[in-house]
Amino acid sequence: MDQLIAKSTEFISNLLISDLPSSFLYHNLDHTMRVFKNTKELIEHSSISNKEKKALLLAALFHDTGHIHGPEDHERNSVIIATKFLKENHADEDIIEMVSQLIMATQYETTPKNELEYIIRDADTSHFAKHYFKDSSELLRQELKLQGKYSFNKRQWLDENIKLIQSNHTYYTNYAKEHWAPLKEQNISKMMEEKKNLELEKFDEKKELKKYLKSKDPERAIQSVFRITLRNHIKLSDIADTKANILLSVNAIIISITLSTLIPKLDNPSNYHLIIPSIIFIFFTVTSIILSVLATRPNVTSGKFTKEDVKKKNVNLLFFGNFHKMKLDDYEWAMNEMLLDKDYVYSSMTKDLYFLGAVLQKKYSLLRLTYNIFMVGILMSVFAFTIAVIFADS
Numbered sequence: 001m002d003q004l005i006a007k008s009t010e011f012i013s014n015l016l017i018s019d020l021p022s023s024f025l026y027h028n029l030d031h032t033m034r035v036f037k038n039t040k041e042l043i044e045h046s047s048i049s050n051k052e053k054k055a056l057l058l059a060a061l062f063h064d065t066g067h068i069h070g071p072e073d074h075e076r077n078s079v080i081i082a083t084k085f086l087k088e089n090h091a092d093e094d095i096i097e098m099v100s101q102l103i104m105a106t107q108y109e110t111t112p113k114n115e116l117e118y119i120i121r122d123a124d125t126s127h128f129a130k131h132y133f134k135d136s137s138e139l140l141r142q143e144l145k146l147q148g149k150y151s152f153n154k155r156q157w158l159d160e161n162i163k164l165i166q167s168n169h170t171y172y173t174n175y176a177k178e179h180w181a182p183l184k185e186q187n188i189s190k191m192m193e194e195k196k197n198l199e200l201e202k203f204d205e206k207k208e209l210k211k212y213l214k215s216k217d218p219e220r221a222i223q224s225v226f227r228i229t230l231r232n233h234i235k236l237s238d239i240a241d242t243k244a245n246i247l248l249s250v251n252a253i254i255i256s257i258t259l260s261t262l263i264p265k266l267d268n269p270s271n272y273h274l275i276i277p278s279i280i281f282i283f284f285t286v287t288s289i290i291l292s293v294l295a296t297r298p299n300v301t302s303g304k305f306t307k308e309d310v311k312k313k314n315v316n317l318l319f320f321g322n323f324h325k326m327k328l329d330d331y332e333w334a335m336n337e338m339l340l341d342k343d344y345v346y347s348s349m350t351k352d353l354y355f356l357g358a359v360l361q362k363k364y365s366l367l368r369l370t371y372n373i374f375m376v377g378i379l380m381s382v383f384a385f386t387i388a389v390i391f392a393d394s
Contacts, residue, residue, distance in 0.1 A: 002054060004089055006332040008061050009036075009339060011085060017223060019068040023147050026140040027067050027074075030342060036060040037340050038126040042119045045175040052116055055095050058082070059102035059120055071147060078103050118172035122180070128165050129180035133187045137161055158195045162188060226349050233356040240363040241296050247370055248292040251285045258282060273392040277384035284377020288370050295366040310334045313344050316351045 016029040039060040043053050062085075066077025079100045086096045098116070105117040112121045127136045141157045144150040152160060166188050171177050262278055265271050304325050305315040310333075317323060317338055323331050338344045 002057075003332070004086075004091060005054065005057050005061070006336060007089060008058055008085065009336055012061050012065060013339060015065060015068065015081075021068075021070075023143060024067055025143040025146070026136060027064050027071075027143065031136075032061060032064055033340055033342075034127065035063065035123050039119060039123040042123055042173055042175055046115065046119065046173070048115065051095065052098070055098035055102060056116060056119055058086070058095070059099045059106075060123060062099065063103045063106050063120070063124065071149070075104055075107050112172055115173070122171050122173050122176040125169060125171075126176075126180065128169065128187060129171075129176075129183035134190075155195065158191050162191050162195070165191075222346070226353070229353055230349075230356070233353060233360060236360055237356070237363070240360065240367060243367055244292045244295040244363070244370070247288055247367075247374060248296075251289045251292070251374070254285050255282070255289070258285070273388040274385070277381060277388050280384050281377070281381035284373060284381065288374040288377065291366055291370040291373065295363050295370065305334070307334075310337055313341075313347060316348045316355070318348050318352045319355065 012032060013029060016032065020028055036057065039056055043056060048056075059082075062078050062082035064074065064078060065081045066074035066079075068081075069077045082099055082103060083096055086099065102116060102120045104110070105112055105120055106124050112118050127133050130136075137157070141152055144152075165184060169184075171181050171184070258278070258281065262274070266275055266278060305317075305323065307330075309315040310317075315323075315334075317331070317334055323334075326334075338348060
């Protein structure tokens with residue numbers, strides 16, 4: 001994948017996760033990545049130049065970033081964000097101009113004028129022809145409700161959607177007309193059937209919203225869980241490493257003092273009674289050092305994966321041990337494939353937390369064993385030296 005597109009994908013992912021208000025249940029990162037994916041699909045079935053392809057993909061990524069400043073005039077704000085980022089990354093002026101025009105072409109009240117504008121408009125409304133249309137539509141209804149713009153009950157929302165999609169929407173590209181329009185008609189039929197079967201009733205909107213958000217596990221709540229858990233794992237790992245380093249330092253000091261002061265005196269016959277206590281003392285000290293090293297020693301992994309691993313979602317791209325020997329282009333490709341699949345992202349984050357937890361369990365088990373051995377060693381050594389001195393005096 002083009003390096004500028006890869007950088008843009010990373011930038012937009014971070015921007016929308018950190019700066020987008022929580023009320024945007026529909027116009028969020030998921031929507032952006034779906035538009036990006038469907039833009040790629042349309043590009044693959046078109047005859048346009050590489051520069052035009054690049055401009056389209058960048059426009060798909062940036063087209064809704066302006067929502068971080070609110071829904072009003074978000075296309076123009078998106079152009080400002082895109083222009084600033086692209087200039088900072090030394091994009092060609094004609095690419096920036098094309099991206100700006102394509103973002104403005106996503107305004108629903110405008111009519112697209114050329115093939116590039118046809119593609120971006122069709123990609124932006126591709127959800128009309130997707131199996132997830134009903135879920136996306138409900139997210140948009142709740143978004144409008146949260147933002148205080150409109151308040152529709154389900155029956156009213158069905159009427160609005162049927163009117164919009166049936167009378168006021170059309171696909172422009174030949175590919176969308178052939179492959180997406182029939183699926184759009186199926187979704188219209190489903191809505192009309194639902195409208196027909198829907199009984200007239202009053203909805204408790206607050207209760208309905210709460211129930212819906214709970215059932216959907218909002219993205220921001222999920223991200224908070226992962227972020228907090230990861231931070232706790234890293235903090236616990238730092239604590240474990242600190243404890244291991246303390247034990248390592250203490251035992252190293254003990255060994256150095258023992259070797260420099262006690263051991264040279266053992267060749268004197270009058271000190272032979274101290275040999276066994278000294279061996280016990282050194283044995284437990286060395287054992288504590290070895291276990292402390294094992295607790296902090298990193299594991300070495302292969303550092304490689306294949307495209308087949310990525311397609312089958314068998315590799316965790318968030319752990320450096322799985323990619324440190326890969327080429328940058330291969331890793332960028334894999335990351336972008338993962339970012340297009342929300343389930344793959346969450347699966348990778350879950351695996352990352354799990355294996356971090358497994359490493360922590362191993363570290364703390366070794367640390368507990370090390371502290372026990374160190375404590376027992378000190379007690380046994382003091383006891384042995386005491387017995388040796390008593391028997392030597394008697």
